[in-house]
Amino acid sequence: MIPVLLIVIPLLSGLVSFMLKSSTGAKNWALFSSIITLIVSLIGLNLQKTSAYLQFDASWLPGLGSSFAVGLDGMSKILSFLTALSFPVIFVATYRDEYKNANNFYALMLLSQTGLMGVFLANDALLFYFFWELALIPVYFLCSIWGGEKRIQATFKFFIYTFVGSLLMLVGLIYIYLKTPEHSFSLKAFYGMNQRLSGHDQSWLFWLFFIAFAIKMPIFPFHTWQPDTYEQSPTAVTMVLSGIMVKMGLFGLLRWLGPVVATGTWVWGDTASALCIIGMIYASLIAMQQDDLKRLIAYSSIAHIGLMCLAIFATTQTGLQGVMIQMFNHGINIIGLWIVVDLIERQFHTRKISELGGLAQKAPSLAIMLVVVALANVALPLTNAFVGEFLMFSGVYSSDATKYNVVFTVVAGISIILSAIYTLNMIQKVFFGNTNALTANAKDIKLNEKIILAVIIVAILLIGVFPKPMLEMTKESVDVILAKMNIKL
Amino acid sequence: MPINYYIFLSVALFCIGVTGVLTRRNAIIIFMCIELMLNAVNLLLVAFSKMHHQAVGAAVPTAGIDGQIFVFFIMVVAAAEVSVGLAIIVMLYRNTHSVDVNFLNRLKH
Amino acid sequence: MLRSAFSVPRLAILMSNIVQLVWLVPVLPLIGFLINGLFRKSLSKSLTGIIGSGVILISFIISLLIFFQVKQEGFQPALVRLFDFITVGKLSIPFEFQVDQLSSLFLLIITGVGFLIHVYSTSYMHEEERQHFARYFAYLNLFVFSMLLLVLGSNYVILFIGWEGVGLCSYLLIGFWFKNIEYGNAAKKAFIMNRIGDLGFLIAIFWMISKFGSVGFAEVFSKTSTTSVAVLTGITLLLFVGATGKSAQIPLYTWLPDAMAGPTPVSALIHAATMVTAGIYMIARSNIMYTLAPVTQTVVAVTGVATAIFAATIALKQNDIKKVLAYSTVSQLGYMFLGLGVGAYTGAVFHVMTHAFFKALLFLGAGSVIHAMGGEQDIRKMGGLKKYLPVTQITFLLGCIAIAGIPPFSGFFSKDEILAGAYEKNPVYYVLGVAGALLTAYYMFRLYATTFLGKFRGTHDQEHHLHESPSAITIPLIVLAILSVIGGFVGIPEVFAKNAHALEHFLSPIFAQSKEIQEQHATGSSPELTLMVISVIVALAGAIYGWTRFSKKPELEDATGFRKVLANKWYVDELYDTIIVKPINALGKFLNNVFEKSIIDWIVNGIGRAVQYSSRQVRLIQSGQVGGYVLLMVIGIVILFLVEIFIKQ
Known part of the structure; x- marks a missing residue:
């Protein structure tokens, strides 16, 4: 019941929002609906895993062997909770942003929430694909209608990129479907396929899926849509894209690729890991050169996602637990960063680092909050990202899946240093030093903004100090994934 | 008569039709060539129908009848096609004062 | 009722179990940090000073009591477990404190010297605005908290938390006067150089996890005797890389003299008395591993003695009072590493x-x-x-x-x-x-x-x-x-x-x-x-x-000739700038401006262009001539026939 509610509430309220007239009404309606979703999600979090409320299965397309099967396990819980939590945060944080045709804007936002929820909850491959596309389409419209100057170009690139990936994945899904003995799209049927598919099949199936997920995450060299799209999208959409949507790729890797095409994943793991690591260093080096805050964060996100992907290919318990917790952490942290960027952009109408400076004198609260979030971004101990990155690196180091574990750890570790460099550069140039003509009359943040950033900071510290509940929640999923991934032909 | 004769005849007719369609520019002649192709097929259908009937013998009186029914359908379709086609040709002539199909390159645009 | 709670016997029990209250020692400065940080605008300067110094004083008193208990004969190291930090599979990293002779001694140094410097700061920083004054004390309290975490942790991860925590505080305090860009650069340099060392430390921790399955001091040290010397050498060398960063040894020492940009009491507390000795603490804590890895010991000793001499030569020609002291700190730290290296x-x-x-x-x-x-x-x-x-x-x-x-x-x-x-x-x-x-x-x-x-x-x-x-x-x-x-x-x-x-x-x-091992090889x-x-x-x-x-x-x-080389610190900063910083920046620029735009995006856009180009070419077939279409159709049918007849068999 819970998973259905998580999908249906945003869907229905999104449709209702199309019909609303007033923009404030739409805003409040969206906020209200997202809070309801959050409450439902919280209830789901607290249910035992055996609870019947966590699974739902209804006949959907019986002729195709596909059913409307949705369910919440540890991994879905954590990601659906991230989705449910992010939307109200985003709505509150961007409450002061005014959009033309706000009812449509919020309706599309809620529809993309539906799609995201569906992706994380689906236990059926066709349903997964359906929601995968459903999440993409509203975002396409959101960017291309409410985006920046070069939005059409950027969105076009984004759409073509992700769509190519989706189609490759669809081919893979259908191939596997046809090979299942009972012609079924169900997760269970797919999980038995590792032993049935030949090594040769698995090789190319792996790449079909991996490219789709790699584009979404994104992994070098499939990443060039991301900085452009983040730069051009309205900040609320950027938050959705970077905070949640990139997790679709990681989630797909964990649920639909690793356990299903385990042998292929194992065979190509080293190559994919190498791509991840090149991407981490590459993106970090580029981030050091960025002058636009949004692009800087975009590249830093590429580096962080690369590490998560790397840890997945390491197939160790520590690594995967790290990925689980880090998927959530990355979402929170990057949304926090976007909120700060949005606040800066709204006040000064620029995102250029070189044009800002000395904000700490004028806006101390903003500076403190940014520093905390930025420190979480560089994985300082006792922030949430430390737990995740520590576990992931530790997992990569002790991995049996590759011969190059030490090399991988060391080279990927360099990105820790690089991330400190670009993050501190950014803090220094934006907040420290003397004020200039633009920032001389800067104002500090308002109460509602303080509250929302405080929520994020509390989450950062809470998970950073006491990550145990979250680790326990995902333990079971990790064990299942690991058991499947370790069966090699 | 062996079935081969029918086949060769209808193949010959069909090829004449195809060549006509490809080489002639006069719309009416092209039409006639199309009819020729249709009739080549009709001939073949009738011939095979007869052959099947003979092969089964009198035991099944309706054997092979569907081929002949098909011929009727084709004739009906051909008639309808001709009427529509001729109407188009008339319109073409009214517009271009010619029935040369090379003038019909509007599809390009 | 109240009175009975503090009656003599209860107090005695409390005293004998004071070790169990060790968590108070770091928690008090943390509370001080929170109060001073959150209420920095409303607290008066004197109140801020009292809170900031007071919490450290109480910590010092508790540390003193703990010290006296530890000093008693037959004291066994006590573990105080607060909660589970990370538990994944067989790996368990508790948030646990270890009280023994080494940590109790460091507790005394940190809280004792720390308290004096807090008191000193109340006067030294008095001209700051109220909120900055409180910010200063908040940072200082946070530093003491992190440093106490560092020496109290019962495993390498807790140690590492404190390790990075003190690095953060050092960053914040060096850049305390944040309007000055130079100071900000010094702060950044300190943090980044420390991070380079920290990477080594982290890899050592990962190595321990994969080798020993644990990061607890007791577990790790108990397994060292059965571990190969090569592994121990690797781990200890990596740990030492971490120590060179934090304790400012060659090659990662250049941040410490620059760190003098911070307020002077900070230089005294962090960059002289406590934080920079974290590396020595860590190696002293891991002494058994180092004793078993003679190669590492040699490396440590050579690095230490080289740093001692090298920094001393630079100090000869410095004219900034704090820079002289900074280089002398580097040099003295070199002595400490020499001591560790020779056992x-x-x-x-x-x-x-x-x-x-x-x-x-x-x-x-x-x-x-x-x-x-x-x-x-x-x-x-x-x-x-x-x-x-x-x-x-x-x-x-x-x-x-x-x-x-x-x-x-x-x-x-x-x-x-x-x-x-x-x-x-x-x-x-x-x-x-x-x-x-x-x-x-x-x-x-x-x-x-x-x-x-x-x-x-x-x-x-x-x-x-x-x-x-x-x-x-x-x-x-x-x-x-x-x-x-x-x-x-x-x-x-x-x-x-x-x-x-x-x-x-x-x-x-x-x-x-x-000592036991050393005595076997005594000369x-x-x-x-x-x-x-x-x-x-x-x-x-x-x-x-x-x-x-x-x-x-x-x-x-001004110095001339060779003296000028000394006065310019052997041009090491310039050397690092030329061989590390500039190439990295150049590489970044190249990737950003050339590789990303001209190669990757060119390929991506090239695919798009190729599609457009081929569609333009294919469009030419669509001439609009009906005859052409029919011809194509016939050719297609013929091909299908040929395929059907000749190839399918």
Whole structure:
């Protein structure tokens, strides 16, 4: 019941929002609906895993062997909770942003929430694909209608990129479907396929899926849509894209690729890991050169996602637990960063680092909050990202899946240093030093903004100090994934 | 008569039709060539129908009848096609004062 | 009711179990941090100062009580588990504190010196605005919290948390005056250089996890005897990389002199007395692994002695009062690493302690001078301050004598112990160490003489404002001076009195295993008394030469020739800039401007262009000629026929 509610509430309220007239009404309606979703999600979090409320299965397309099967396990819980939590945060944080045709804007936002929820909850491959596309389409419209100057170009690139990936994945899904003995799209049927598919099949199936997920995450060299799209999208959409949507790729890797095409994943793991690591260093080096805050964060996100992907290919318990917790952490942290960027952009109408400076004198609260979030971004101990990155690196180091574990750890570790460099550069140039003509009359943040950033900071510290509940929640999923991934032909 | 004769005849007719369609520019002649192709097929259908009937013998009186029914359908379709086609040709002539199909390159645009 | 809660027997129970309350020691500064940080705008300066210093004082008192309990015979190391931090599969990392001789000693140093510096700061930072004043104390409290976490952790991860935490506080405090871009750059440099070391530390932790399945001190050390030397060498070398970052050794030392951009009490607390000794603490804690990895020991000793000499040469020609002290800190840290490298663990820890006293004293004294001079740090513009700042002058002189290693001041005992250990291992270390001691004595007395003796060389305006600092500044100076003088007596060498080395006795459980192994390889006794005499004579010579040379005729002109190389710190910063920073930036620029745009995006857009191009070409077939379409159709049918007839079979 819970998973259905998580999908249906945003869907229905999104449709209702199309019909609303007033923009404030739409805003409040969206906020209200997202809070309801959050409450439902919280209830789901607290249910035992055996609870019947966590699974739902209804006949959907019986002729195709596909059913409307949705369910919440540890991994879905954590990601659906991230989705449910992010939307109200985003709505509150961007409450002061005014959009033309706000009812449509919020309706599309809620529809993309539906799609995201569906992706994380689906236990059926066709349903997964359906929601995968459903999440993409509203975002396409959101960017291309409410985006920046070069939005059409950027969105076009984004759409073509992700769509190519989706189609490759669809081919893979259908191939596997046809090979299942009972012609079924169900997760269970797919999980038995590792032993049935030949090594040769698995090789190319792996790449079909991996490219789709790699584009979404994104992994070098499939990443060039991301900085452009983040730069051009309205900040609320950027938050959705970077905070949640990139997790679709990681989630797909964990649920639909690793356990299903385990042998292929194992065979190509080293190559994919190498791509991840090149991407981490590459993106970090580029981030050091960025002058636009949004692009800087975009590249830093590429580096962080690369590490998560790397840890997945390491197939160790520590690594995967790290990925689980880090998927959530990355979402929170990057949304926090976007909120700060949005606040800066709204006040000064620029995102250029070189044009800002000395904000700490004028806006101390903003500076403190940014520093905390930025420190979480560089994985300082006792922030949430430390737990995740520590576990992931530790997992990569002790991995049996590759011969190059030490090399991988060391080279990927360099990105820790690089991330400190670009993050501190950014803090220094934006907040420290003397004020200039633009920032001389800067104002500090308002109460509602303080509250929302405080929520994020509390989450950062809470998970950073006491990550145990979250680790326990995902333990079971990790064990299942690991058991499947370790069966090699 | 062996079935081969029918086949060769209808193949010959069909090829004449195809060549006509490809080489002639006069719309009416092209039409006639199309009819020729249709009739080549009709001939073949009738011939095979007869052959099947003979092969089964009198035991099944309706054997092979569907081929002949098909011929009727084709004739009906051909008639309808001709009427529509001729109407188009008339319109073409009214517009271009010619029935040369090379003038019909509007599809390009 | 209240009264009964504090009745005598209960108090006694509490006292005997004071170790269980060890969590209070770090938590109190954390509370101080939160109060000062959150209410920085509403608290008055005096209240901020009281809270900031008060929490440290209470921590100090608890630490003292813990120390006395630890000191009792038969004390067993106590583990105080707070909660599970990370538990994944077989790996369990609890948030757990370990109280033993080593950690309790460090607790005393940190909270004791920390308290004095907090008190000192209440006066030194008084001219700051209220909220910045509170921010300063919040950072300082946070630092003490992190440092206590570092020494209390019962496993490498908790140690690492404190390790990075102190790095953060150091970053925040170096850049405390954030309007100044230079200071910000220094702060950034410190953080990044530390991070480079931290990467080594982290990899060592990962190695331990994969090798031992645990990061707890007890578990790891119990498995070392069955581990191959190669693995231990690897792990210890990586840990040492971490230590070179935090404790400012070659090649990662350049951040520490720049870190002097922070307020002077910060330099005293963080960049002299406590944080930079974290590396020594960590290696002393892991002593058994180092003892079992002789290659690493050699590396540590060589790095230490090289840093000691190298930094000392730079200090010879520095004119900024804080820079001289900074390089002398680097140099003294080098001695401590030399001690660790030659297996003189007690000596190294002893030197940490005495160094904390006299270096904090020297920095605070320097702060008092800078305060009096209105922010001036160049010693060429000082001179003759003796009569204006009597207390500062006396305490500073005592500090100089202590650091120079002249008996019976504290520095003598600890340095001597290290040098004796070095001689035992290899006389070359000893010779180099004594050479370093000569340089140390020389530049310290150069500093003293140039600053306090001779005539005043500043402006008339400055002279008018010269005054002795208030008691909040002088009292900590006096306390530290007393400690610098007598602090050495806890470690009187064997040659003077049998069993008088109280510190060695106290710390013996920590280093027992190492000692056992060392004794198997012992090469016999060294002529300790002779060595001691040599080093004292050398130090005295350096001190007297420095004093006489600079008290009358200070060095005012800019250095030339080789001296210029020293004054410019051997151009190491420039070297790093050329071989590391610039290439990385160039690479970043290349990737950003060329690779990303001209190659990757070119390929991506190229695919799009290829699609468009081919569609343009294919469009030509669509001529609009009906005949053409029909021809194509016929050709298609023919091809299908051919395929059907010839190929399908």
